[in-house]
Amino acid sequence: MTHESGPETVKRVLASYEIGRKLKQLRLRKKIGLVDLGKHTGLSASMLSQLENGKMVPTLPTLARIAMVFDVGVDHFFADRRKKALFSVVRKGERMKFPDRPDAPAPAYHFECLAFSSQEKSLQAYLAEFQPMEAEKVTPHAHEGAEFIHVLEGSLGIYYIDEETVLEAGDSVYFDSGHSHGYRSLAKGAARAVVITTPPRL
Known part of the structure; x- marks a missing residue:
């Protein structure tokens, strides 16, 4: 044929x-x-x-x-939108890594999407790597919804409204992401954490 x-x-x-x-x-x-x-x-x-x-x-x-x-x-x-996956696996080697701001000369952090292949989801999970920087260089931002962070490695400083809170490995935080917030590693090396946002965002 x-x-x-x-x-x-x-x-x-x-x-x-x-x-x-x-x-x-x-x-x-x-x-x-x-x-x-x-x-x-x-x-x-x-x-x-x-x-x-x-x-x-x-x-x-x-x-x-x-x-x-x-x-x-x-x-x-290329998928048929009538067929929705209810079970989505992302292998370690399949994760995509990119900066929080593609246009930034020195991104504050990089993140890997842990559920990028799921087409319909009510939350988004990331593996984030935060870089060390001086306090005045942290760029606060805000977005609709809520955010949960669990620190895996290092020491993470989280600016929330007008105060910085220090999280060590094993610590977690949940907050209303509609208020100004920002991050930075407080150690010489990067801090790593699992970040979950809802609703899913860019």
Whole structure:
């Protein structure tokens, strides 16, 4: 049996997956503009617009960049949305690691998503590595929901509103993430912790 494999055939097959529509759904769900998404992915807003409108066929590396930002697996763009995984395993070697702020010259921390392959979830878990820095360089932020942190290694300083609390290995904290908060390692090396946020966020 002979199968067509020309460019037009490949394009037609990819179009059937409606990758652009799925990309736009993810972006709108997270309430992110094309320009902001471009900053996180390193792709131009015009390219992202063409991808969403089906005017451009994305490469695998391009999809991987977008998938990392939205905390989904690349298979999200090829999956039948009617089939929802209720049991999702992420192996140690499959975790994706990226900085908290891709545009920052010296990110405060890096994190690895522990459940990126699950398409529907009410929380997000990360393995985070916080870097040592001076107190005045900590950049506070706030976001909707709540946050839970359990320190695995090192000494972690958490700024919450106007006060810094020190957590050692084995300590945990739960807080309303709608208030200003920030982190830093207080030791010479990095501090590592499991961070859980709800609702899932970027």
